[in-house]
Amino acid sequence: MSVVDKCSKCDAHCCRHIAVQIEKPVTNKEIDQVRWYLLHENVWVSIDHDGNWLLEFRTPCRQIVNNQCGDYGNRPAICRDYPGENEFCERETDDTSYAVLFTNENEFLQYLKKQNLKKTTLRTRIKKSQAKQKVQRNRYV
Ligand code: SF4
Numbered sequence: 001m002s003v004v005d006k007c008s009k010c011d012a013h014c015c016r017h018i019a020v021q022i023e024k025p026v027t028n029k030e031i032d033q034v035r036w037y038l039l040h041e042n043v044w045v046s047i048d049h050d051g052n053w054l055l056e057f058r059t060p061c062r063q064i065v066n067n068q069c070g071d072y073g074n075r076p077a078i079c080r081d082y083p084g085e086n087e088f089c090e091r092e093t094d095d096t097s098y099a100v101l102f103t104n105e106n107e108f109l110q111y112l113k114k115q116n117l118k119k120t121t122l123r124t125r126i127k128k129s130q131a132k133q134k135v136q137r138n139r140y141v
């Protein structure tokens, strides 16, 4: 089925939000910035399957008329290029395009907590493994 065929049967799903790539938050200041984004209604942050962080505004395009583009011939280049050659549009992939999705501050804080736990567990494992290796080395001297 061509993109046009699909689109004529769609409710302009991809025209109801915009997403811009942001830097992965690493410092406390950057993490706080993401918290601030997520405190706003209809603002989401996600990580895609390539590890890119995206800031998403869940707000429809003003050009939507009857679930179609009301100015199709004059639509911006980004709309013309979407979804790209041999790519699936989001109607076909739906929310599986997100590896991780935060729709509010709480989800983001829970994610950070889990990441910290993972790091701590990893550090503990490395320390245990190093201690084990040291014991084994001492046995052979
Ligand atoms: S989500 Fe897919 S099918 Fe729907 S309008 Fe966009 S490109 Fe067309």
Ligand code: SF4
Pocket (backbone or CB within 6 Å): 012, 014, 015, 061, 062, 063, 064, 068, 069, 070, 071, 072, 075, 076, 079
């Ligand atoms: S300009 Fe048209 S194609 Fe582009 S987002 Fe708006 S409604 Fe969709």
